Amino acid sequence: MPAFALVLFYLLYNFKTINVIKQQLLMALLCLIYLTANLKILLGEFNGYYEHFKILTYAALLLIPLLIWVLRENEKNPLKDF
DSSP: OHHHHHHHHHHHHTTTTSOHHHHHHHHHHHHHHHHHHTHHHHSGGGHHHHHHTTHHHHHHHHHHHHHHHHHHHHHHSOOSOO
């Protein structure tokens, strides 16, 4: 959750300065990560499938490249409160 919040904060804080394609890609990946991380809550009927296919693990693995990208962008253009 903190990693997701960090990427979301970066997107909202720099929404106007980020390229449109990067904005859309970042929003799409955040939506995908949110849905895969919360499938047990949203569609709890299929919990056996989610645990078998390790869906939560895929959400965490998708979040790692986003964190790397956000931290590298922050090194280039540091934020005051970041």
